[in-house]
Amino acid sequence: MTGKLDPSALAALIGATGADDPAVLQGAAYGEDAAAIDLGAGDDRILVVSTDPLSLAAEAVGRLAVHVACNDVAASGADPRWLTNTVLLPDDDPEPRRTVAEQVDETARAVGVAVVGGHTEVVPSLERPLLSMTALGTTDRFLPSGGVEPGDRLLLTKGAGIEATAILATDFREACLDDGVDAATLEAAAAFLDDVSVIDDARAIRDLATALHDPTEGGVLTGLVEMASASELAFEVARERVPVRPETRACCAALGIDPLATFGSGALLAAIPESRVDDALAALSDIGIDGAVIGEAIRPDGVDAGDTDATHAAGTVHLDGEPITEPPRDELYPFWE
The missing domain is CATH 3.30.1330.10 (PurM-like, N-terminal domain)
Incomplete structure (x- = not known):
């Protein structure tokens, strides 16, 4: 597989x-x-x-x-x-x-x-x-994915599924057209290749962060599971807070893909202490990059990921209250198989 x-x-x-x-x-x-x-x-x-x-x-x-x-x-x-x-x-x-x-x-x-x-x-x-x-x-300061602290806010730059959107608009352009995505949307989506780097995102907020993570294969959801597991914490995340660009929504909806569960390069996940969130968002805005707080890190009340007796088990992401303990398989892979 x-x-x-x-x-x-x-x-x-x-x-x-x-x-x-x-x-x-x-x-x-x-x-x-x-x-x-x-x-x-x-x-x-x-x-x-x-x-x-x-x-x-x-x-x-x-x-x-x-x-x-x-x-x-x-x-x-x-x-x-x-x-x-x-x-x-x-x-x-x-x-x-x-x-x-x-x-x-x-x-x-x-x-x-x-x-x-x-x-x-x-x-x-x-x-x-x-x-x-x-x-x-x-x-001079290494930031591991596992450096998240309880109470940190979880910030996402740019949006979910940016890399996947660019791939859909280029490698799978005809499929998108056949399923109703218009040519202008696909042209804009193909330009997302210019947004895949997170070097500027990271440079802007790394001094304010306790941890950073690059969501790639499996998208934002996999990135969150990996970050929660590495930090031995639980995360609470609201889907409606996760930014998704209109072009991403259009391409993913046409082919039945969850934007949060597909290639996510271009977005940066950051754990920011609550007192520094405004500074982080301002630093990103100063260089023309959007950012949004999508959730919070919670001290676990269970020891192991998947502990069904725990409300917030270590390594678990609660997306709109639904616990996710395993990273999803990237939803773009079936299109290559």
């Missing part, structure tokens, strides 16, 4: 951490966006590292791959600076190879990140290009 492993299956893989190293401040863990390594000297002494693959968004795979990798570093409180790029191609056709290279180069230049290495080869069993990028950056 396409998509992320479930948390229990993932545990066996992320538990294979090799040798112990005291310089590792944050290693592999469910819900965490990136690793943090103490370099031991200088103001920006923490190296933040994250790896992400991308293969399914055919028309913009190079652009999205850069943003997805860099977003995880930005969502950990660092400025992304370097990328390595592993490119696996289904054949030696020069046209897609050239398109991928141009997209990666243009996007990396736009966000100020240098591509410093990687690997390329042809894998005939692939149906489309697959890019796996590792982004690196530095910071």
